Each structure stands twice: as C-alpha cells, then as structure tokens.
Amino acid sequence: MPALPTSPVVFGAVLESVTAGSVPATPAAVSIGSIPLSDSLAWIAIGAFVAAMIFEWRGAVDPARYVAASAWVIFGVFWLTMAPHYYLEVKSPIETLLTVAALPLCVYTGYLLVQGRESLLLLSRAVAFMGIIYLPAETIPFVRTWLIETTAAQTHFGMELFGYSPGIEEGINGYQSRFAFDPDETVTGRTTYIIMSCTGIGSMAIFGGLIAAVKGPLKRKVAAFTLAIGVIWFLNLVRNVFIGLASPWGWFQQDFLVYIATEFMSAPADRTSYIVAHNFIAQSLSIIALLGITYLVVRILPEVLEPLEDVLYVLTGSEYDLADALGQEVRADGGSTAETASAATESEAADGPTGISESEIER
Template sequence: MNMPTLPASTAVTIGSIPLGDVLAWTAIGAFVAAMVLEWRDFVDPARYLAAGAWVVFGLFWLTMVPHYYLEVKSPIQTLLTLAALPLSVYAGYLLVQGRESLLVLSNAVAFMGLFYLPAETIPVVRTWLIETTAAQTHFGMELFGYSPGIVEGSNGYMSKFGFDPNETVTGRTTYIIMSCTGIGSMAIFGGLIAAVDAPLKRKVTPFVLSIGVIWFLNLVRNVFIGLASPWGWFQQDVFVYFVTEFMGAPADRTSYLVAHNFIAQSLSIVALLGITYLVVRLLPEVLEPLEEVLYILTGTEYDLADALGADVQGETDAAARTARSETGDD
C-alpha cells in the first residue's frame, strides 16, 4: 500500500493543494486523534472518530483511481484502489457497531501515515529519498555493466537514467518517483509494528529486518525495471499486442509495462507475504491487526496463530507470558 500524491495531470485541487493530499492528511489526523482518545480510555469516542477516518481514507484511495488507470495503467493497483472505498466504509461500519478490536488496525494506519506523509510532503525529505534511490539504483545497474548516468527527470529531480535513445532498443528510459523508493511498504510494516502492544526491545529487530529487506528488494526491482524498459527485454509480439490492444499504450512502452505492472508487482506481493511471515515469527502480536484485515475482507473470524502452526502459537504464548511478567500480571 503506497500513498502517493495524485499527479497534476489528473488531480483535483482545493486551492493549490491536491484533493488527495487534503483527504490523506485529514484521515491520518483523525486516526491519530482516535488513537490518543483510546490511550486516554475514551474508547467509544475513539471508535466513532476512527470510523469517520476510515471513510475519508477510502475517499482518498478513490481519488487515486484515475492515476493508476490512466497514467500508471496498472490493473492490480486500479482494482485495489477501487476496492478500498467499500472496504474502508465497512471498517467504519464495524467500528460504529462496536468492534473495538479494529482500533488496533486503525492505530496501525495512523502510524503508517505518520511514517509516510512527512516523507511525501516535506520537499527536502522527498528530494533526498528520490535522488538517493536513483543513485543506489544506478550503482546496481553498474554492477551489471550499465552506466547511463543520472539526469534531471520530468519530475524535476535528478532521478532519470540517461540512456541514449539512439542506442537502446525502445528509445525509452525510466526515472525514480516517490513510489519507487519503497517508503510505502516500509510505512506499512513500520505502522503495524508500532501499533501493537509489545515491549519496544522486541519491536526493534522485526522493524530493522523488514525495512532492510524491503530496501534491498526494492533496489533489485528498480534495477530490473530500469534495464528492461530501454533494452526491450519484453518487446515480444504477444506482449506488444496485449499492451497496445487492451491497455491502449504505445508499443515502445511494452517492456516497461510488463516488467513494472505485471512481473514486479506480482513478485512484490509474494515478497510482502514472505516479509510478513518473518515479522510474525519475531513479533506475533502483529497477527492481531492482520486478523482484523481478514475479517473486513471475509466477515469470518480467523486465528492466524493456529493456522500458521504450533511454532507461531508457541511464540505468541511466550510473548503473552513475557508481557505479563513485565507488567507484574501472572
């Protein structure tokens, strides 16, 4: 889950501020306020405020549909953003109906926003993330014998790989944007880890591990896409036909779209599931908000500790015993 600012070409604005930014900040602000109310034991007001935050959060994702459909041309991300509104409204409904356990997931979203939105909206942080990621990706390309150099991209950052269009297969190149930095996925795991009730010392290892693995895999992804696009690794006729006929994209974008929208995004889902499993093994409390996600999706209660096997169940029990011993509760 990333939370990018809607590009100017499709963004609706309030004054000079994109509507997506307004909705995102409003939702995260409401989630944070609900979290504070819960900490102060005002549970019922926290539920109602979090319910409203979920609805606004869903509206934010709805504003992203034109971007993912018209510009990114990503079927996966378009479907996810379309599904976000009804799922978010349902989460709000469950909170209003008294499902207090959803407050943990709401708190996780609050922390995710606190991780992500400053990076997205503070210019100096945004510039550093994008240009550092571009430099690291270029270093990765050099390991494979390519050294195109970095030039200014259309987004105004030194993040475009300067392949000579007369020497490459497609004549195209790529540039790094905010969603290429991996900060969205990092925010997801950071938010989940921060939100659960566990001692800080047990949160450090899964946090560092998840951030490190995401950083490395994201770098591999950027190098793969950055080379596949100019050098036409997927310019075969069957892919060109699909991209031009069903996605309405130019033929020379085929390698980029196949590498980015289908291969990389599909493998990213697999990678995130693997990282989730590693985090759960180290911090079983993360299962609680994940169970809430499954309940929203299916309407069925799940015991993920039991489903994942005795090892995780044992770690969950051990974590509970550790928490009781640290609070004097036995």
C-alpha cells in the same frame, strides 16, 4: 500522493516510463491536478486516526470508535481519488482495482467500528502510525528530494554492477532521478526515472505502522522493524534495477505482449517492456515478497497477527486464528507459547523424571 500504504496489498513502488526527451501528455496533467485534493484527504484521514488513537489511550473507547469510523470513510474516498492516476497514467490493473475496492472496504470497516468491534481500533492505530511515517516523507520537500535522489543513485549503482552506466540527469519531476540512456542506442528509445513511490517508503510505513501499533517487548519490535526495512530496501533496489533496464532495452517486446499492451491497455508499442516488467512481473512478485516479509516479521513479533486477523475479517467476514494456524500463539506477557514450552522442558530436565530437583534429593 502515489502510495500511502493501507490497502490490503501494496508494496509501494512505481517507475514512471517516458520516451527519452519527451514529456508525458494528458494523463499526467490529470493526475497532477488531483494531487492537492488527495493530499488534503490523506492528511484529514490520518489526523482523524491519530485523534481516535488519543481518545483510546485516554480510555474514551466509544468516541475513539466513532472518530476512527469517520477516518476510515475519508480514507476510502482518498483512495478512490487515486484511481484515475493508476488507471490512466500508471496503467496498473492491480493498483487500479485496489484503489477502487478500498472505498467499500474502508466504509465497511467504519461500519464495524460503529457496531462495536473494538479490536479494529488496533488496526486504526496502525494506520495512524503508517501515516505519521509516510506523510512527512511525502510532503516535506528536502526529505522527498533526498529519498528520490538517493534511490536513483543506488539504482544506478545496481545498473553498473550489470555493466550499464547511463548516468543520471534531471527528470520531468525536477529531481536528479532520470537514467540518461541514449535513445539511439537502446531498443525502445525509452528510459525511466525515479519517483517517490520507487523509494519503498510505502512498504516501510506499512510494517513500521504495524510494529509500532502492537504491544510487545521493545527488543523484539526493533528486531522486526530492522529486518523488515532491510529486506524491503534490498528487494526494492533489485526491482528498480530490473525495470530500469527492461524498459530501454526491450526485454519484453515480444509480439504477443505488444499486442496485449496496445490493444487492451491503449499503450504505445514501445512501452510494452515497461508495462510487463513493472505492472505485471514486479507488482506480482511484490505481493509474494510482502507475504514473505510478513511471515518473517511474525516469527519475531507474533503480536502483529492481531491486526492482520482483523484485516482478514474485513475482507472475508470470517474470524481467523492466525497464531494457531502458524503454531505461534501470543502470551499475555508479550512472548509466545513456544517460549513457554521451551522453558517448561528445561525445567523438567533440571528436576528429573520424578519432578524432584537435585537439591531436594540432597536434603
């Protein structure tokens, strides 16, 4: 399960690079061998998060805290089992570090829940909704096939806009998702194919979970969700096209980059463009994009700031007031103080400078 979204920064897309006409070797086999364990841990963790959410809804806060704490520990173990995949197969320093760091962070989150930090139940509820969105897409075959092959078709259309039309063929994952560039005509002789992580469903689940978990007017929640999904879909498509062209056409095959990829990452020289495009440029920009999308969502649905403040507390040990920092405090009725100030201004304008309304003057 490549990208269940809950580590602090995950944009959730990976394009696997393969030499045209060849099959990846040992790292892929190691990764495939660990998938059943990872899937089992993910389902157990999400099931526990859902159970904690049910306890909380029924008013049993203490049982909810303990069940959620157990869920966080299992979730951390899940991420640790994914570290070999990201290190050996994907060769992604960012994702490897995140998966390794996830275990202590998740255990610490569980510890805080046991110690009585009830606000983390909201973050736990968000993760439950994330799993509800992501796991069916990951594990139901026809949904998975549709997502992968639709993303491949859309990416191919994007390539055609730039004058490339390689066609799509079956990849080693069994889906019609491999871009059929002729290895004799490209610079590196390599191509890419779409996997589940390339669909952007991981990032969509992050925002879907956060938006579903918080309390707020339905209209604003729908608006925030629509905005987030639309932006993620577009940026994900742009990135897939970028990586899908950079890898075969060797956009980053400069000598110093080849040296870094071969000497420090033990990668084949002809895979350099893929590694630079995907692991460094795309993933770094994904972090910036994630922060930008979060800002846009917060402007519509400031209630989302509450679980984000708890994420920062887990990471730093310090309390933060993000609403105050952004000048957008959340009211108890689901609005913001900016709306209150606007309403007050309109009322004063109607009443006049003395605070007496025109109707009172007429009387």
